[in-house]
Amino acid sequence: MRIFKTIKDLSGFLKNLKKSGKQIGFIPTMGALHEGHLSLLKTSIDHNDFTVVSIFVNPTQFNSRKDFERYPITIEEDILKLELHHADLLFLPEVDEIYPEGLNNPSNIPLGNIENELEGFFRPGHFQGVATVVSKLLKVINPDFLYMGQKDFQQCMVIDKLIQMMNLPVKLQIVSTFREDSGLAMSSRNMLLSEEGKKKAAAIYSALNYFKDNITKIPVNQLKEEAIKIILDAGFSKVEYFEVCNAQDLSKIDKFKPENKAVVLTAAWIESIRLIDNLLIN
Numbered sequence: 034m035r036i037f038k039t040i041k042d043l044s045g046f047l048k049n050l051k052k053s054g055k056q057i058g059f060i061p062t063m064g065a066l067h068e069g070h071l072s073l074l075k076t077s078i079d080h081n082d083f084t085v086v087s088i089f090v091n092p093t094q095f096n097s098r099k100d101f102e103r104y105p106i107t108i109e110e111d112i113l114k115l116e117l118h119h120a121d122l123l124f125l126p127e128v129d130e131i132y133p134e135g136l137n138n139p140s141n142i143p144l145g146n147i148e149n150e151l152e153g154f155f156r157p158g159h160f161q162g163v164a165t166v167v168s169k170l171l172k173v174i175n176p177d178f179l180y181m182g183q184k185d186f187q188q189c190m191v192i193d194k195l196i197q198m199m200n201l202p203v204k205l206q207i208v209s210t211f212r213e214d215s216g217l218a219m220s221s222r223n224m225l226l227s228e229e230g231k232k233k234a235a236a237i238y239s240a241l242n243y244f245k246d247n248i249t250k251i252p253v254n255q256l257k258e259e260a261i262k263i264i265l266d267a268g269f270s271k272v273e274y275f276e277v278c279n280a281q282d283l284s285k286i287d288k289f290k291p292e293n294k295a296v297v298l299t300a301a302w303i304e305s306i307r308l309i310d311n312l313l314i315n
């Protein structure tokens with residue numbers, strides 16, 4: 034696997050690769066790789082001639098300094114995992130490489146309402162940071178396919194919007210959420226949980242499934258309360274949101290109709306760690 038740290042070296046290499054007609058798949062990550070990331074990698078390898086992975090803990094998408102500072106970094110293990118799973122290239126830039134203009138020039142990409150809902154409401158500025166880094170990476174790498182996880186459902190919607198808005202020549206492929214046997218969605222932040230915490234955290238998946246299984250039987254508001262109770266009873270300290278939304282535009286659904294293409298999404302805190310997850314309903 035090739036490793037590049039600068040845009041100049043990466044661009045030079047990829048230009049030649051593109052000239053030879055190779056189809057490129059790209060997976061942006063923040064490292065601390067787990068099987069969820071690797072499932073994106075496998076999907077890309079199966080569908081493309083060449084797969085690029087980036088590892089960059091993007092400071093502009095963290096709205097809390099504490100969260101940024103304790104984000105897990107396991108770069109040596111990550112490189113071994115990527116090599117073992119046959120990634121072709123790792124882009125591993127420093128902050129200055131991505132933000133030569135510094136970090137005090139917040140971007141203002143017109144993402145519309147979606148950046149203020151749910152995750153955006155609780156993490157102001159988060160999606161501006163995500164859209165900024167992904168647009169910078171897409172410009173440099175210019176891949177044919179971009180792979181992202183359904184685990185970050187709203188993020189996929191934001192990037193889909195970015196691609197359309199900027200008319201970028203890349204196709205977004207969303208890969209389903211990879212879970213532990215317990216149902217807990219894999220996440221780099223799970224590394225920060227105790228073993229006990231990880232067991233308890235599976236309650237998120239139970240609550241999402243309880244919601245999904247009962248959506249046609251119990252009114253939405255009552256069902257939300259019951260699902261939140263499942264999460265809190267398991268030992269979570271707080272549920273930030275538990276919402277069922279239209280899967281196309283994330284507008285909230287108060288009364289479910291079977292023809293609704295819906296998604297139920299939640300964010301909750303356990304052991305001072307914030308976890309998110311979601312489930313498509315139909």
Ligand code: AMP
Pocket residue numbers: 061062063064068069070072073180181182183184185208209210211212218219220221
């Ligand atoms: P991150 O390193 O957390 O920024 O994630 C990088 C990419 O991996 C994003 O597109 C995530 O949605 C995706 N991802 C994270 N966790 C999972 C998972 N459990 N299953 C599938 N994809 C995931």
